[in-house]
Amino acid sequence: MDELATRSGLDAATIGELTRHGLLRVEDGRYGPWSVRIATGAAALLEAGLEPRHLRLLRSGIEQVSDQLMGTARALGKGASGERARAALVERVDRASRAVLDGIVSEESNRLGSA
Numbered sequence: 001m002d003e004l005a006t007r008s009g010l011d012a013a014t015i016g017e018l019t020r021h022g023l024l025r026v027e028d029g030r031y032g033p034w035s036v037r038i039a040t041g042a043a044a045l046l047e048a049g050l051e052p053r054h055l056r057l058l059r060s061g062i063e064q065v066s067d068q069l070m071g072t073a074r075a076l077g078k079g080a081s082g083e084r085a086r087a088a089l090v091e092r093v094d095r096a097s098r099a100v101l102d103g104i105v106s107e108e109s110n111r112l113g114s115a
Helices: 002-008 012-020 035-047 052-074 079-113
Strands: none
Touching: 002 012, 002 035, 012 035, 012 052, 035 052, 052 079
């Protein structure tokens, strides 16, 4: 937690809150490899006035999409060709999801800025 706090600029209490609300995850007693990136983004959102409990909605929505993706990936079958198809699907969905998320955030930012 100390290293994550140093690298993200958040204090231990805030990291604890983000963990309790499910935005950050601890695996085998350690924060995962994406935790610094998540915590740094969360720090900016918290600075803008959101609270850790609000950020849970981000994780929840992304997990729902991920669950749908896993169902599709399972349907692609097993074996080497199935593995390649699943990897290609995950890559396509990753790019597309980021584009959709970026577009929605930009659209909403523009709407709020002109309100």
